[in-house]
Amino acid sequence: MRIKHWIIRALCCAGVITHVYAQANDAQQIYASCSACHGEQGQGNPALNAPAIAGQYDWYLKRQLQHFANGIRGSHAEDIHGKTMVPFAKLITNEQQQVLAVYISQLKPVSANVELNGDLKNGSRYYQAKCGACHGGKAQGNISFNAPKLSALDPQYLLRQMTNFKQGIRGQHQEDKWGRQMAMMSTTVSDQELEDILFFISEQAK
Ligand code: HEC
Ligand code: HEC
Structure with missing residues (x-):
């Protein structure tokens, strides 16, 4: 019973993680066209x-x-x-x-870190x-x-x-x-x- 429960949880988790990761990957890829000006971070x-x-x-x-x-x-x-x-x-x-x-x-x-008066x-x-x-x-x-x-x-x-x-x-x-x-x-x-x-x-x- 317990093992079955764990397997289900593991599968669910993996699903969620790959889903989130796929989204992040997409965004990261699109962001590459922005980073030349706005910086990698x-x-x-x-x-x-x-x-x-x-x-x-x-x-x-x-x-x-x-x-x-x-x-x-x-x-x-x-x-x-x-x-x-x-x-x-x-x-x-x-x-x-x-x-x-x-x-x-x-x-x-990221703080701009500029010294102003x-x-x-x-x-x-x-x-x-x-x-x-x-x-x-x-x-x-x-x-x-x-x-x-x-x-x-x-x-x-x-x-x-x-x-x-x-x-x-x-x-x-x-x-x-x-x-x-x-x-x-x-x-x-x-x-x-x-x-x-x-x-x-x-x-x-x-
Ligand atoms: C060729 C350089 C360049 C590229 C590439 C670029 N930007 Fe910009 N971006 C600028 C400049 C310059 C400004 C400031 C415009 C102004 O002074 O009004 C700006 C402004 C912005 C703003 C407004 C920020 C604010 O505080 O109002 C956003 C949001 C933005 N860019 C997002 C992006 C995204 C997302 C991408 C990629 C799809 C991208 N930029 C690609 C140069 C660039
Ligand atoms: C009545 C509400 C209000 C007040 C008061 C106000 N702002 Fe704004 N401000 C806004 C809104 C709403 C925006 C977003 C405009 C947009 O979406 O283009 C904005 C945008 C800005 C931006 C553009 C930011 C960017 O990333 O490009 C700057 C800079 C700014 N405000 C500075 C100020 C300063 C400095 C003051 C005080 C002298 C001030 N604001 C007072 C509502 C206000």
């Missing part, structure tokens, strides 16, 4: 302007891939870096978007007043507000996105509901405030 590559994506929420990653593919992000004439992403987002199917987003979300986030006290104050309600007290993101994690992103990428939002290069498309919300928020911070906010965000990953 999804750590990003500032020299190529490719942001860190490891450990970002799957719902956010999937939305961005859809938006790049559908011309909702990266279609503005001045969005040079967004444009590089478009053909790669178009290469993958909807199903692959889902599998990839889950795979990337499970990679361990700023005023932490002011940065914390500005951040909590203007960003924290949506992005979370430690820049960890919040699904309830559709707001991504910011803590693992390098300051250069963050600054570019804020500038793009402010200048109408990102978040202006009619169907970009969440981007439009963020574009509105981006106009509420001054350059000086943003410098301290980015310093606060970079400290959260340490």
